[in-house]
Amino acid sequence: MLQYLVILLDDSSTSFCHxxxxxxxxxxxxxxxxxxxxFGMKENLMIQFVYPDYPLPQVYLDTIESIDHSKIMSSKNExxxxxxxxxxxxxxEFSKAELQEGKVYTLQITIADFNQIMSVIKSKKANYxxxxxxxxxxxxxxxxxxxxxxxxxxxxxxxxxxQLYSNNxxxxxxxxxxxxxxxxxxxxxxxxxxxxxxxxxxxVCPAFYYDNPEDSVGDLKRGLDIRNxxxxxxxxxxxxxxxxxxxxxxxxxxxxxxxxxxxxxxxxQCVAAHLERNASRNLLGELQNLGVFxxxxxxxxxxxxxxxxxxxxx
Amino acid sequence: MTEIxxxxxxxxxxxxxxxITFIVTKDCQLACKYCYLVGKxxxxxxxxxxxxxxxxxxxxxxxxxxxxxxxxxFIGGEPFLEIDLIDQICDYLKTEMYRLNxxxxxxxxxxxxxxxxxxHEKKVQDFIKKNASHVSIGITIDGTEKKHDMNRVYKLTxxxxxxxxxxxxxxxxxxxxxxxxxxxxxxxxxxxIVESVLHxxxxxxxEVNINxxxxxxxxxxxxxxxxxxxxxxxxxxxDQGYYKDYACSFFSENxxxxxxxxxxxxxxxxxxxxxxVDAAGNFYPCTRFAQYSLRxxxxxxxxxxxxxxxxxxxxxxxxxxxxxQSPEECLDCEVASGCAWCxxxxxxxxxxxxxxxxxxxxxxxxxxxxxxxNYYWNKLYRKLELEGKREEFEKNKRQxxxxxx
Numbered sequence: 001m002l003q004y005l006v007i008l009l010d011d012s013s014t015s016f017c018h019x020x021x022x023x024x025x026x027x028x029x030x031x032x033x034x035x036x037x038x039f040g041m042k043e044n045l046m047i048q049f050v051y052p053d054y055p056l057p058q059v060y061l062d063t064i065e066s067i068d069h070s071k072i073m074s075s076k077n078e079x080x081x082x083x084x085x086x087x088x089x090x091x092x093e094f095s096k097a098e099l100q101e102g103k104v105y106t107l108q109i110t111i112a113d114f115n116q117i118m119s120v121i122k123s124k125k126a127n128y129x130x131x132x133x134x135x136x137x138x139x140x141x142x143x144x145x146x147x148x149x150x151x152x153x154x155x156x157x158x159x160x161x162x163q164l165y166s167n168n169x170x171x172x173x174x175x176x177x178x179x180x181x182x183x184x185x186x187x188x189x190x191x192x193x194x195x196x197x198x199x200x201x202x203x204v205c206p207a208f209y210y211d212n213p214e215d216s217v218g219d220l221k222r223g224l225d226i227r228n229x230x231x232x233x234x235x236x237x238x239x240x241x242x243x244x245x246x247x248x249x250x251x252x253x254x255x256x257x258x259x260x261x262x263x264x265x266x267x268x269q270c271v272a273a274h275l276e277r278n279a280s281r282n283l284l285g286e287l288q289n290l291g292v293f294x295x296x297x298x299x300x301x302x303x304x305x306x307x308x309x310x311x312x313x314x
Numbered sequence: 315m316t317e318i319x320x321x322x323x324x325x326x327x328x329x330x331x332x333x334i335t336f337i338v339t340k341d342c343q344l345a346c347k348y349c350y351l352v353g354k355x356x357x358x359x360x361x362x363x364x365x366x367x368x369x370x371x372x373x374x375x376x377x378x379x380x381x382x383x384x385x386x387x388f389i390g391g392e393p394f395l396e397i398d399l400i401d402q403i404c405d406y407l408k409t410e411m412y413r414l415n416x417x418x419x420x421x422x423x424x425x426x427x428x429x430x431x432x433x434h435e436k437k438v439q440d441f442i443k444k445n446a447s448h449v450s451i452g453i454t455i456d457g458t459e460k461k462h463d464m465n466r467v468y469k470l471t472x473x474x475x476x477x478x479x480x481x482x483x484x485x486x487x488x489x490x491x492x493x494x495x496x497x498x499x500x501x502x503x504x505x506x507i508v509e510s511v512l513h514x515x516x517x518x519x520x521e522v523n524i525n526x527x528x529x530x531x532x533x534x535x536x537x538x539x540x541x542x543x544x545x546x547x548x549x550x551x552x553d554q555g556y557y558k559d560y561a562c563s564f565f566s567e568n569x570x571x572x573x574x575x576x577x578x579x580x581x582x583x584x585x586x587x588x589x590x591v592d593a594a595g596n597f598y599p600c601t602r603f604a605q606y607s608l609r610x611x612x613x614x615x616x617x618x619x620x621x622x623x624x625x626x627x628x629x630x631x632x633x634x635x636x637x638x639q640s641p642e643e644c645l646d647c648e649v650a651s652g653c654a655w656c657x658x659x660x661x662x663x664x665x666x667x668x669x670x671x672x673x674x675x676x677x678x679x680x681x682x683x684x685x686x687x688n689y690y691w692n693k694l695y696r697k698l699e700l701e702g703k704r705e706e707f708e709k710n711k712r713q714x715x716x717x718x719x
Contacts, residue, residue: 235668260627261668266626268626
């Protein structure tokens with residue numbers, strides 16, 4: 001069931017996930033913005049506005065404030081202190097950013113830069129509420145990259161444990177989410193979340209818009225028209241429905257890009273998610289020694305890709 | 315074993331053989347009206363260099379191809395138009411399998427589906443003799459001259475091809491006495507099913523593998539015509555005792571039963587477990603995903619002879635199951651078993667670019683088949699019972715072998 005409406009205010013709205021947005025400005029029309037808000041209200045959807053870095057006209061700001069919403073902004077936006085989620089686009093940017101206390105950040109990072117993350121993360125004051133780390137090029141990871149990913153996750157877990165021991169209760173998505181979750185909590189694009197682009201058309205997620213504007217699933221005039229909507233649900237994803245890497249993004253766009261099906265993740269996405277899951281499992285074991293999270297359990301697995309779990313698939 | 319009822323035979327090493335198809339040409343002498351190959355042409359002929367690269371890749375990756383046996387399938391168009399190339403490919407395959415001590419060397423077969431027109435030619439016959447124990451050939455003949463020539467016509471003259479095919483049937487049956495033929499039935503062919511099957515029996519073909527096309531070609535009332543034809547055929551097969559020596563795949567004891575969502579959840583189609591390669595050196599999960607087979611969709615390429623197979627693109631094929639791709643009406647269907655689908659047609663007909671949307675165009679035709687099939691078995695069992703042979707049949711009957719495409 002749809003719950004969220006993401007509205008891209010401009011073609012240059014900040015990217016907050018695996019995809020790249022555009023540099024060119026193309027602001028949504030004020031009529032479409034109003035219509036989109038009206039649609040969200042009628043469908044009872046929580047609206048998330050994704051901002052460009054430049055200042056919006058006052059009439060847009062006033063219109064946005066007419067509805068309860070969340071703000072997603074880049075750290076380059078001069079109003080990012082107002083954002084609910086601030087996006088940092090690289091490790092270099094992260095190293096220079098002045099992190100605000102209690103804020104939620106999303107750090108987009110390449111696998112190459114992830115290898116350098118520890119020195120940067122240790123150099124920053126961990127005063128934020130939550131850090132979402134998006135491995136932007138997970139689809140291009142080699143087996144060696146994934147081995148390295150595992151090693152860095154272990155180092156990150158040691159640092160994170162020290163934060164918790166010193167009573168700094170922040171969240172790192174790659175490590176804390178799996179400990180807290182009891183069921184899948186993925187991106188849910190096309191199922192719980194839908195995106196409206198500046199052209200007035202709906203898309204499964206922003207990535208589908210930037211990848212191919214022809215790939216829309218309806219518009220503000222005709223409404224939503226998602227074909228084969230069942231394929232966005234976990235029950236119709238043979239690999240994911242038997243998986244317990246609950247924190248996995250299960251990126252629908254990367255699925256489509258790498259396997260040509262929205263319901264099937266690539267080997268690389270599965271392995272990366274399981275390395276995170278296993279790092280969470282090791283961390284949980286250590287935390288349980290201190291008497292916390294004793295009701296939580298993450299079982300040991302003998303595979304990193306659920307595709308390998310069922311022999312009859314090969 | 316005494317065989318009271320002749321049943322359709324399972325294919326060679328069914329279920330344990332890898333099927334690797336070389337699309338050697340997209341040309342054919344014929345332009346069959348029901349042909350699913352909508353993009354046939356004379357320009358896309360495979361070079362030996364491309365075939366060699368494909369073979370080097372496949373035999374060089376034994377860990378990816380672990381099936382016990384292999385069927386090297388050659389299709390077109392009409393494969394025997396490229397008999398010189400095929401001979402060269404097969405020689406190279408044999409040499410390389412031997413040189414590499416490959417586990418397929420002692421368990422391989424060369425398979426052909428041909429229109430039969432140049433079956434008698436010296437080059438084809440020389441090839442058959444040279445590879446005798448490793449060759450299987452199916453000639454497609456649709457039945458009577460009238461029925462055959464309705465669809466299977468030459469591409470330029472539109473002249474029927476029956477006479478040019480039927481003259482080769484005796485030679486074919488002499489070389490392959492247990493050969494079966496494949497018959498495809500579309501909407502205009504329905505009134506001719508009975509006479510066609512009986513005609514094929516009269517030619518000495520004891521196994522007729524016949525199916526209705528998966529495409530959405532069916533007209534209002536076709537299911538009634540189909541059912542009438544099958545009931546008439548059932549009466550003749552039983553009353554005249556054909557069931558003892560002849561088989562027709564329309565009649566099977568295992569169709570028309572409800573299917574359990576968990577126990578009976580396998581995919582019907584073998585796409586993805588098979589491999590096809592075309593003249594451009596592209597790999598496909600099955601020939602039906604090559605561009606010349608598709609009406610509305612782009613080819614679904616899983617790799618090529620230069621870069622190899624992209625295993626990520628194979629994952630949806632290998633994890634696909636019956637329930638995930640089927641609409642609720644199929645899952646709730648009380649006569650679901652035996653209702654087949656073609657993954658390529660599903661992909662071509664789907665509303666999005668997915669293999670996870672099952673096309674159900676044959677629904678009414680399957681139900682008609684089930685009704686006639688029930689009639690056939692009720693009538694046959696009663697006859698066997700009255701003749702005191704039912705118990706013997708029950709004891710000796712073959713276990714269900716589900717035929718996977």
